Amino acid sequence: MNLIDRMANLDRRWIFLMMGLAVGIPIIVIGITGKTLPEEPTPLAQAAFDVLDDLDPGSRILMAWDFDPASEGELGPMATSFIRQCAQKGHRMYFIALWPVGAQMIRSSTSRVIGGYYPDLVYGKDWVDLGFKAGNEAVIKTIVTDFAQYFPTDARGTSVDAIPMMEGISSLADFDALVNASAGYPGSKEWVLYAATPLKKPLVIGCTGVQAPQMYPYVPNQVQGLLGAIKGAAEYESIVNKWVRSEQLLDALESGGITEPASSELAARFTANPTEASTWTTEAAAAAMSPESKTKLIEIATAPIPGIFLEAQRRMGPQLVAHLLMIGLIIAGNIVFFATRRRGGSQ
Amino acid sequence: MNRQKLTLLSIVGVFVILLVARAFMGNGFGRIYVERGDASFVKVELPVLDTTDGDVESEGDRLTWVDASSDEAVDFAGAESPRVAWQSVTPVSPRVYFEATMGNEALQAALSTPFDATISGVDLGTALETWRLALLEKANAEAAGKAAPAVEINWTALRAAGFVRKTVITVKTGGDFKSSLIAMFDAAREAGDSDAETTMVVADGRAMVTTTADDVVPAIGLSWSRTIGLWLAAIFTLAIFSFLYKDNPFYKTAESVVVGVSAAYWMVIGLWDMIVPNLLGQLFPGFVQGNLLPGLATSDPNWAYLVPALFGALLLMRLAPKGQYLSLWTLAFIVGTTAALRMVAYIEGDFLSQIKATIEPLYQEVMNADGTVNGYSSFWASVRQITLLIGVLSCLTYFFFSVEHKGVVGKVARVGIWFLMITFGAAFGFTVMGRIALLAARFEFLFDDWLWLIDPTNQRSVAAAVSCLF
Numbered sequence: 081m082n083l084i085d086r087m088a089n090l091d092r093r094w095i096f097l098m099m100g101l102a103v104g105i106p107i108i109v110i111g112i113t114g115k116t117l118p119e120e121p122t123p124l125a126q127a128a129f130d131v132l133d134d135l136d137p138g139s140r141i142l143m144a145w146d147f148d149p150a151s152e153g154e155l156g157p158m159a160t161s162f163i164r165q166c167a168q169k170g171h172r173m174y175f176i177a178l179w180p181v182g183a184q185m186i187r188s189s190t191s192r193v194i195g196g197y198y199p200d201l202v203y204g205k206d207w208v209d210l211g212f213k214a215g216n217e218a219v220i221k222t223i224v225t226d227f228a229q230y231f232p233t234d235a236r237g238t239s240v241d242a243i244p245m246m247e248g249i250s251s252l253a254d255f256d257a258l259v260n261a262s263a264g265y266p267g268s269k270e271w272v273l274y275a276a277t278p279l280k281k282p283l284v285i286g287c288t289g290v291q292a293p294q295m296y297p298y299v300p301n302q303v304q305g306l307l308g309a310i311k312g313a314a315e316y317e318s319i320v321n322k323w324v325r326s327e328q329l330l331d332a333l334e335s336g337g338i339t340e341p342a343s344s345e346l347a348a349r350f351t352a353n354p355t356e357a358s359t360w361t362t363e364a365a366a367a368a369m370s371p372e373s374k375t376k377l378i379e380i381a382t383a384p385i386p387g388i389f390l391e392a393q394r395r396m397g398p399q400l401v402a403h404l405l406m407i408g409l410i411i412a413g414n415i416v417f418f419a420t421r422r423r424g425g426s427q
Numbered sequence: 428m429n430r431q432k433l434t435l436l437s438i439v440g441v442f443v444i445l446l447v448a449r450a451f452m453g454n455g456f457g458r459i460y461v462e463r464g465d466a467s468f469v470k471v472e473l474p475v476l477d478t479t480d481g482d483v484e485s486e487g488d489r490l491t492w493v494d495a496s497s498d499e500a501v502d503f504a505g506a507e508s509p510r511v512a513w514q515s516v517t518p519v520s521p522r523v524y525f526e527a528t529m530g531n532e533a534l535q536a537a538l539s540t541p542f543d544a545t546i547s548g549v550d551l552g553t554a555l556e557t558w559r560l561a562l563l564e565k566a567n568a569e570a571a572g573k574a575a576p577a578v579e580i581n582w583t584a585l586r587a588a589g590f591v592r593k594t595v596i597t598v599k600t601g602g603d604f605k606s607s608l609i610a611m612f613d614a615a616r617e618a619g620d621s622d623a624e625t626t627m628v629v630a631d632g633r634a635m636v637t638t639t640a641d642d643v644v645p646a647i648g649l650s651w652s653r654t655i656g657l658w659l660a661a662i663f664t665l666a667i668f669s670f671l672y673k674d675n676p677f678y679k680t681a682e683s684v685v686v687g688v689s690a691a692y693w694m695v696i697g698l699w700d701m702i703v704p705n706l707l708g709q710l711f712p713g714f715v716q717g718n719l720l721p722g723l724a725t726s727d728p729n730w731a732y733l734v735p736a737l738f739g740a741l742l743l744m745r746l747a748p749k750g751q752y753l754s755l756w757t758l759a760f761i762v763g764t765t766a767a768l769r770m771v772a773y774i775e776g777d778f779l780s781q782i783k784a785t786i787e788p789l790y791q792e793v794m795n796a797d798g799t800v801n802g803y804s805s806f807w808a809s810v811r812q813i814t815l816l817i818g819v820l821s822c823l824t825y826f827f828f829s830v831e832h833k834g835v836v837g838k839v840a841r842v843g844i845w846f847l848m849i850t851f852g853a854a855f856g857f858t859v860m861g862r863i864a865l866l867a868a869r870f871e872f873l874f875d876d877w878l879w880l881i882d883p884t885n886q887r888s889v890a891a892a893v894s895c896l897f
Contacts, residue, residue: 096671103863104870111874111881153868154861180696214701221768233704238722242491273776274768289861293854301784302776309857310864387884394883398867399860406859 084419087412095409102405106397114384116393117400125315128284128305129165129323131257137170139256140249144271145189147263148181151288155261157313157392158286159189161320162259164389167198168324172245173207174255176231178219178266183212183235185261192388204243211235216266220274224252257282264288268295272302286313310399313392321385326351328380336373338366350381357381456879457661459653460524463646466515467495470721471503492721516650520886521879524647661877664869706732706739789813818846 110116121129132141143162147155166173175186186209194201201207210231213219222230227249233239240246248254258281262268268285272295276283284305287295292308299306307316329347338346342365350357358381360366361374369377450456472488493499495510666681708715708723709732716723738760744753791808793801824836825843832840874880879887 093672099866103866104874107867107870107874108881111871111883114883151861151865153865153871156868180693180700183696183700212696212700213705214697217768217772218764221772230705232708233720233723235700236722237704237720239724241724242489242722273772277772277776277780289857289859289864290854292857293850297781297784302780309860310867311860387882390883395864395867395871398870399863402863402866403859 084416087416088420098405098409099402102401103398106401107394110394110397116390117396119314119318119393119396121315121319122312124299124306124308125312125319127300128286128307128312128316129319131282131284131304132162132165132169132171132259133323135169135171135256139171140245140254141166141171141173142252142255142258143173143175144178144258144260144262145175145182145185146178146267147185147261147288148179149185151263152185153395154288154310154313155263155286156185156189157310157317157395158307159185159261160193160388160391161313161317162261162284162286163189163193164197164324165320166259167194167201167206168320168327172205174210174245174249175208176210177212178216178270179263180212180214183209186211186235196388197386204238205245208243208245209235210240217270217274220252220266220270224275224279227251227254252281253279255281257284259284259286261286262288262291264291267291268303272298277302286316310392310395314396317389317392321389322351325380325385329357329377332373332377332380336369336377338369350377354381454521454525457654457657457877458521459650459657460519460521460647461516461650461653462519462523463648464515464517465512467510467512468492469495469500469504470509471499473499473503489725490716490721518650518653519647522885522887524649525887657876661873664873706736710736785815785819787812789816817842822846 135141143166145159147159163173175190177183177186179185190207190209194207203209211234213230215222215230219230228240231240234243240249252258252275258271258275260268260271260283262271262285268287268291271283271285275281282304283302284307285295285303286307287309289309292306292312295303295306295308307313326347329350330343333343333346334340346360350360358378361369361378366374470490470492472490473493475487475489492511493504495504495512663681663684666677669675670678703715703719704723708720709729712723712726712728716725738757741753742757744750789809789812791805791812793804793808795801821839821843823843825832825840825847827836830836871881871883875883875886
C-alpha cells in the first residue's frame with residue numbers, strides 16, 4: 081500500500097488526534113510563556129469600541145448576554161471586554177439574558193471583571209443584574225414599550241423600584257446603547273429586528289462564528305459594531321487593553337502634574353512603547369513629578385495585562401496552528417482525490 | 428476481551444491511578460478553595476419616601492430584609508425583629524489560599540533546610556521563585572565542585588504572606604538556615620524593629636513563626652463539593668471527547684446527564700425568574716412578597732394575568748390522558764402571535780432596511796477630518812458598493828428560474844454562484860474558527876482549572892513556586 085492509498089484510507093481518528101495536538105500544544109506553550117500573537121484591529125472591531133467610547137460617562141447601556149457555557153469559549157472574552165470598557169468609561173450597565181443559562185454567564189463575567197478589577201462599582205448604582213426572562217423575542221418586543229412589565233425585580237429579587245439606577249427606565253428607548261453577546265436564537269438577529277431597527281438605537285454585537293455571516297448585512301445601518309467569533313473578540317480585546325492602559329497612564333501623568341496636551345501625547349507614547357516611560361522619567365520634562373508619581377507611572381506602563389483580559393488573544397494561537405493543519409489537510413485531501421481519480425479509482 | 432482492548436484498558440487504568448495519586452500529592456491539582464464568612468440579615472420596615480417634587484414625603488413603610496450590619500438595620504431593626512443567618516461561601520483562587528496558609532507550611536519546611544544562598548524579591552511569589560532558582564544554581568555549583576553563590580532572603584516578602592506583622596529585615600545568611608533565622612530575629616529585636624508579639628518556636632526539629640497580631644485570618648479552605656464538581660466537569664468533558672474514538676457508555680452517560688441537568692436547570696430558572704415574579708407576583712403580590720420574594724414591591728393583584736395562567740395550564744394538558752386537544756388553543760395563540768410579531772419585524776428590519784442599505788450611490792465619498800475627500804478610502808468604499816450591487820443582482824438572477832440560464836443570463840447566474848460559494852466558504856471558515864475556539868476553551872479548562880499545567884490568569888503562581896521548592 082503506497083502513501084496515497086494510506087492517506088485515502090486514513091482513519092479519521094488520526095485527524096482528530098492531530099487537531100487535538102494542534103490546539104492543545106499551542107495552549108500549553110502560550111500558557112507557559114505568556115506570549116500572544118499581535119492583533120491589528122479591523123474597522124468593525126474599532127467601530128464596536130467607538131460606539132461605547134463616544135458616549136458620555138454615565139450613559140445607560142443594556143447588556144444582553146444571550147449565550148451559554150457551550151459558546152463561552154468564543155463569547156466569554158467579548159463579554160469580559162465589553163464590561164471592562166463600560167466599567168472603565170463609567171457607563172451604567174444593565175444586564176439581562178434571554179437564555180436561561182445566560183443568567184449564570186452574567187454572574188460569571190461580572191464577578192470576574194467588576195468583582196476583580198472594579199470593586200468600587202456599586203451594585204444598583206453602577207450596574208444591575210436583571211436576570212433571565214423567558215419569552216424570546218416577545219421579551220424584547222415588550223420591553224421596547226414597557227420595561228417593568230417583564231422586569232419587576234432584579235435577579236436577586238429586589239424590586240426595581242428600590243434600585244437607584246432603574247429610576248427613569250420605562251422602556252428600551254431610555255437606554256443610550258445596546259450591547260449583545262449572542263450564540264443563536266434568541267440573540268443578535270432578534271435585537272436587530274425588534275429593538276435596534278425600530279428604536280434606531282446604537283447596537284454592538286458580539287456573536288459566534290456561525291452567526292457572523294448572517295449579521296454582516298446589518299452593518300453599519302442597523303448594527304454599528306460587530307465582533308465575529310474569536311477573531312473579533314481578540315481584536316476588540318487588544319483595543320480595550322491599550323485604551324485602558326492609556327487611560328491609566330493619563331490619570332497617572334495628570335495626578336503627577338503633567339497637563340494636556342502633553343499628558344495625552346505621553347500616554348499614547350508609553351502605551352505604544354512601555355519602556356519609554358522609565359527613560360522619560362529621568363528627563364528634565366519629568367522634573368515636576370514626584371518620585372512616587374514616577375514610580376507609579378512606570379509601574380502602570382510596564383505592568384503585565386491581567387490574564388483574563390487576554391483570553392481571546394491567547395486562543396488565537398491554537399487558531400493559527402489548527403487552521404494551518406486544516407489547510408494542509410485540504411491540500412492533502414485534494415492531492416489524494418486527484419491522484420486516485422487519475423488511477424481511475426474514484427468515479 | 429482481546430489483548431488489544433486489555434492493553435488499552437491497562438494503559439488508561441494506570442494513567443487514571445497516576446492522575447488521582449498526583450492529585451493527592453503535595454498541592455495536588457483540580458482543587459477549589461473558598462472563603463467562608465457569616466451572613467446575617469434582619470427584617471425591617473423601611474420608610475418609603477417620595478422626593479419627586481423636592482419635598483420629602485412619607486409614602487408608608489416597606490417590609491424588607493437588609494444586611495444586619497447595614498445602616499438600615501442599625502436604624503430600624505429592633506430586638507424582636509426577625510433575623511436569619513447563614514454561612515456565606517465565596518470562591519477564591521488557590522493563590523489566595525496558598526498565600527494565607529501554604530506559605531506558612533513552606534516556611535516551616537524551609538526552616539529545617541540547611542542552605543547557603545541569597546534571596547531577593549518584591550513579593551512572595553517572586554521571592555520564592557528567585558529562591559528556587561538560587562538553590563538550583565547552588566546545587567549545580569556544588570555538583571560541579573564550584574563555590575556556591577550567596578543567597579539573600581527577602582524577609583519582607585515572606586512577611587507579606589502573613590508570617591510576621593511588622594518585622595522588616597534583610598540579613599545575609601550563611602550556614603544553617605534555622606540558626607540564621609533565629610539570628611535574624613535576635614538582630615531585629617536588638618534593633619527594636621521587631622514586633623514584640625512575634626515569637627519563634629523551635630520544637631521537634633521544626634521551627635514555626637507565630638504572631639498574635641490582630642490580622643484577620645480568613646477562613647479559607649478546600650471546598651470538597653466544588654472540587655468534586657470540577658472533577659466531574661473534567662471527567663464529563665473527557666467522556667464527551669471519548670466519542671471521537673468511538674461510541675461508548677461513558678459518552679452515553681455524559682450525554683444523558685447533560686440533557687437531564689439542562690432540563691432541570693431550565694425549569695428551576697423559569698420558575699424563579701419568570702413564574703414567581705411575573706405571574707404569581709402579579710396575581711398574589713402579598714403572598715409572594717411575604718414568602719418568596721421579599722424584595723418585590725407590593726401592589727394590588729392584577730387579575731388579567733389569569734389569562735396567561737390559564738393558557739399555561741392548558742399547555743400542560745398535553746400530558747393529560749384526556750383533553751389533549753385543549754393544548755392546541757395555547758399553541759395556536761403562540762403560533763399566531765409569533766407569526767404576526769415576526770412579520771412586522773422582518774418587513775421593517777430585514778426586507779425594507781436591507782433594500783435601503785443596498786440602494787446606495789455607487790460612488791461613496793469618504794471625508795477626512797479636515798473636510799477634504801480621502802481619495803484612497805473613497806475608492807475602496809466605491810468598489811465595495813459596486814461589488815455589493817453586482818453580488819445582489821447576480822445572486823437574484825441565479826434564483827430567478829422563470830428564464831432559462833443561457834447566454835447573458837447564464838453568465839450572470841454563474842457569477843451569482845461564485846458569490847454564493849464565497850459566502851458559503853466564509854460561513855464555513857467562521858464555523859471552523861468558532862469550533863476551534865470552543866475546543867481551545869475546553870482544553871484551557873482541562874489544562875488550567877483541572878490539571879494546573881498552565882496558569883494564564885495567575886491563579887496559582889505562588890502555589891507553583893512553593894511546589895517547586897518543597
